[in-house]
Amino acid sequence: MNFIKRAIRNVTRKPSKSILLILTFFLIGNLVIIGLGVSNASESAKILTRQKMRAVVSYKIDYNKVNDYVMQLTDEDEINRFYENYPRVKLADVAVLLQDERVRTANAVNTNMWYSDKDNTLDFVHLNNQVEENMGENGQSCWYDENNVQQCETYKEPYFLIKGNMFPSMIEFEDGDYQIVSGRFYTQQEIDNADMVCLVSENLAALNGISVGDTITLAVSYYSNWLEQYEIAEEELESGFEVIGIFSHNNPITPDAPNFDYIYPYENPDNMIFMPSTSEYMAQLALSQKQFDYFARMYPEESYYSEDKRPSMENMEDNLYIENVTLLLDDPMNVDRFVEDHQDSLSQFTSLDANNEEFNKLAKPLDTLSIYANFIVWLVLINAIVIITLVTALTLKTREYEIGVLLSVGASKLKVIGQFFIELAIVAIIGFTLSIVSGSLIAKTLGNKVLEYQIASSEIVEENNYYYYYSNGFDPWSTDYSTDITLDDLVSEYEVKISPLIIAEIYVLGLGIVFISVIIPSFMIMRYNPKKILMNQN
Amino acid sequence: MSAILELENLNYSYIDGGYERQILQDLSYSFEEKQFYTILGPSGSGKTTLLSLVAGLDTPKSGRILFEGKDIKEIGLHKYRRNDISIVFQQFNLISYLTALENVLLAMSETDNELPKDRKNVAYNLLERFGIVASKADRLVNQLSGGEQQRVAIARSLASNVNLIFADEPTGNLDTATEKEIINIFKDLAHEYGKTIIVVTHSDSVSSMSDQRVLLRDGKLTKL
Numbered sequence: 057m058n059f060i061k062r063a064i065r066n067v068t069r070k071p072s073k074s075i076l077l078i079l080t081f082f083l084i085g086n087l088v089i090i091g092l093g094v095s096n097a098s099e100s101a102k103i104l105t106r107q108k109m110r111a112v113v114s115y116k117i118d119y120n121k122v123n124d125y126v127m128q129l130t131d132e133d134e135i136n137r138f139y140e141n142y143p144r145v146k147l148a149d150v151a152v153l154l155q156d157e158r159v160r161t162a163n164a165v166n167t168n169m170w171y172s173d174k175d176n177t178l179d180f181v182h183l184n185n186q187v188e189e190n191m192g193e194n195g196q197s198c199w200y201d202e203n204n205v206q207q208c209e210t211y212k213e214p215y216f217l218i219k220g221n222m223f224p225s226m227i228e229f230e231d232g233d234y235q236i237v238s239g240r241f242y243t244q245q246e247i248d249n250a251d252m253v254c255l256v257s258e259n260l261a262a263l264n265g266i267s268v269g270d271t272i273t274l275a276v277s278y279y280s281n282w283l284e285q286y287e288i289a290e291e292e293l294e295s296g297f298e299v300i301g302i303f304s305h306n307n308p309i310t311p312d313a314p315n316f317d318y319i320y321p322y323e324n325p326d327n328m329i330f331m332p333s334t335s336e337y338m339a340q341l342a343l344s345q346k347q348f349d350y351f352a353r354m355y356p357e358e359s360y361y362s363e364d365k366r367p368s369m370e371n372m373e374d375n376l377y378i379e380n381v382t383l384l385l386d387d388p389m390n391v392d393r394f395v396e397d398h399q400d401s402l403s404q405f406t407s408l409d410a411n412n413e414e415f416n417k418l419a420k421p422l423d424t425l426s427i428y429a430n431f432i433v434w435l436v437l438i439n440a441i442v443i444i445t446l447v448t449a450l451t452l453k454t455r456e457y458e459i460g461v462l463l464s465v466g467a468s469k470l471k472v473i474g475q476f477f478i479e480l481a482i483v484a485i486i487g488f489t490l491s492i493v494s495g496s497l498i499a500k501t502l503g504n505k506v507l508e509y510q511i512a513s514s515e516i517v518e519e520n521n522y523y524y525y526y527s528n529g530f531d532p533w534s535t536d537y538s539t540d541i542t543l544d545d546l547v548s549e550y551e552v553k554i555s556p557l558i559i560a561e562i563y564v565l566g567l568g569i570v571f572i573s574v575i576i577p578s579f580m581i582m583r584y585n586p587k588k589i590l591m592n593q594n
Numbered sequence: 595m596s597a598i599l600e601l602e603n604l605n606y607s608y609i610d611g612g613y614e615r616q617i618l619q620d621l622s623y624s625f626e627e628k629q630f631y632t633i634l635g636p637s638g639s640g641k642t643t644l645l646s647l648v649a650g651l652d653t654p655k656s657g658r659i660l661f662e663g664k665d666i667k668e669i670g671l672h673k674y675r676r677n678d679i680s681i682v683f684q685q686f687n688l689i690s691y692l693t694a695l696e697n698v699l700l701a702m703s704e705t706d707n708e709l710p711k712d713r714k715n716v717a718y719n720l721l722e723r724f725g726i727v728a729s730k731a732d733r734l735v736n737q738l739s740g741g742e743q744q745r746v747a748i749a750r751s752l753a754s755n756v757n758l759i760f761a762d763e764p765t766g767n768l769d770t771a772t773e774k775e776i777i778n779i780f781k782d783l784a785h786e787y788g789k790t791i792i793v794v795t796h797s798d799s800v801s802s803m804s805d806q807r808v809l810l811r812d813g814k815l816t817k818l
Contacts, residue, residue: 058703062689062692062700065691065692065696066691069691069692069734070691457687458689458690460687461687461688461689462689462700463675464649464651464675464681464687465675465676465680465700465701465704465750465754466672466673466675466676466677466701466704466705466754467700467704468672585651585652586651587646587651587652
């Protein structure tokens with residue numbers, strides 16, 4: 057008869073002792089399940105909500121770092137020099153981050169409003185709203201000069217929103233918000249060569265009979281007086297772009313959209329045109345250079361207008377003023393880790409932002425709940441260990457005789473310890489198994505009540521997110537790709553469930569309690585002398 | 595007949611009230627196989643201490659105990675207890691939550707000695723041989739009488755198939771009739787089954803039935 061059989065017999069043939077121990081483990085089990093269930097529900101709610109959020113990390117200029125640095129400068133010239141060479145996000149640094157296999161793509165976007173050539177050969181997709189009805193061919197921008205005399209400049213109304221990126225894919229396309237229906241996205245080579253290529257929407261293509269491979273002419277925006285002031289011909293503002301792709305999108309604007317009547321043509325995603333940032337820069341280069349030349353003539357002493365600062369393809373990166381690059385990762389759960397991994401190797405004055413401040417703020421009640429629940433689990437476990445250890449140690453005294461007999465017939469001390477462990481493990485498993493049923497029911501009810509109380513006492517002030525135009529939160533100008541979440545998003549994911557993992561955890565903890573509880577009694581057994589025990593008995 | 599157990603210059607003492615109390619002094623003796631021995635002696639003479647030493651439950655301060663010519667320290671006390679000897683106690687020392695049969699099987703499960711495969715039947719037969727029928731064998735031991743429990747203890751001592759059995763006042767808690775029965779069993783074990791039985795007792799009636807009577811006095815054993 058081995059020690060396992062003996063243990064089973066001891067448990068089954070001493071029912072009152074076993075029932076008391078089962079009851080003890082049952083109570084411990086209930087408390088542990090409640091704690092684990094609530095803690096797990098809090099963590100799961102956070103994870104599920106986090107998974108719904110876009111996996112984006114912003115690599116940007118850290119203005120706090122900039123400010124701290126400037127604050128400690130005392131020399132005026134030094135401060136001026138710093139501002140002249142104000143920190144920018146370097147594409148070379150972004151390239152290093154892009155080598156991380158968790159990064160799917162990056163957006164370093166620059167946006168412009170353009171229009172068709174002077175003959176308006178390219179029509180825009182119409183919404184037929186109030187703005188379009190009132191919109192003439194030209195707009196006016198007015199201001200008051202130093203003599204309080206109103207000055208006005210006329211400009212041609214732009215129709216198209218140009219979105220350029222420095223990388224050969226965009227978050228919008230990777231995420232499926234925009235889909236290529238024909239052709240392709242631009243390549244790194246086209247970006248590097250500043251090839252005049254673009255992607256247009258399927259509605260714009262259909263309206264103008266554009267197919268992939270066609271060339272469309274676009275003109276950069278300008279004020280009418282610029283032509284004379286900067287000595288630039290209208291034709292110089294126009295560029296031909298080969299359409300390499302046609303896309304569809306998930307942001308259609310319908311007449312029931314909020315502020316529908318105030319949406320400008322260039323704010324309609326159908327009138328959005330994607331192209332490499334370099335191509336966008338190239339198209340504006342002639343204007344940029346002539347503007348620069350004009351001001352260089354006006355202010356010849358200004359170092360800002362020195363020859364080396366004249367816009368060119370070589371100093372494009374400086375002139376694009378990139379302050380924020382958004383990286384799209386493969387998994388929202390990798391975001392924090394990614395930031396952690398790269399934070400220390402970033403260039404000066406830059407930082408990585410996991411865009412989770414709001415999330416963390418909203419998740420605070422769940423965090424607090426999780427902390428309390430974990431605290432309860434640990435408290436119960438420690439108490440359980442102490443109680444079971446004491447019970448076992450006290451029981452040992454009454455079983456000295458049995459131990460003496462076992463040792464006298466040649467049973468090893470390890471087998472005796474093993475028997476004690478198995479006996480406790482059996483009652484622990486029975487107690488915990490029973491507690492799974494009752495514990496789950498209590499955990500569900502109690503968990504929800506505690507969360508309600510926690511939220512009520514947390515005094516969370518949710519930020520009133522300002523949605524630019526549309527009910528679905530689409531903002532054509534935004535470079536913020538993070539996902540807005542609310543407390544309701546988090547709470548809706550909160551559900552106390554006793555998963556197989558928790559059940560497994562309960563059993564592991566139960567056996568852990570038994571194991572630790574047997575350690576001290578084991579030392580006592582190891583010190584037992586069978587002669588003393590048996591001679592005392594006899 | 596050859597010696598199964600030899601004691602060589604055994605010394606044993608302990609501190610009692612600040613004074614060293616010598617229990618065994620240069621004790622030497624040889625126990626032959628297949629004999630039924632009784633060790634007699636006045637109270638406090640060290641009979642139980644001697645039994646605990648030869649049973650491997652304690653160790654002498656000096657001297658050697660040889661089992662079949664081998665020092666039991668070399669065999670290992672734990673292994674010696676498991677495979678070479680068994681002990682019958684005055685209080686029977688059975689495990690209360692096990693049946694009579696399971697108590698016998700316990701000894702079988704712990705020994706390394708070769709045993710028949712059908713242990714359960716062997717255990718039943720062993721118990722039956724000592725008057726414990728199958729219906730009683732399946733009872734918890736605390737449901738048996740004192741005499742029956744001692745029979746179970748003897749059956750257990752034989753279960754591990756050892757040749758040397760020690761007994762410490764095995765009839766101390768039994769009535770005269772049962773005492774006689776138990777002693778007859780010991781005699782049978784020695785003479786029919788070739789076991790060596792060493793019984794520590796203060797009972798003259800028990801010692802009168804043994805093959806050899808040995809007196810423990812002043813820390814030494816003397817053959818009577």
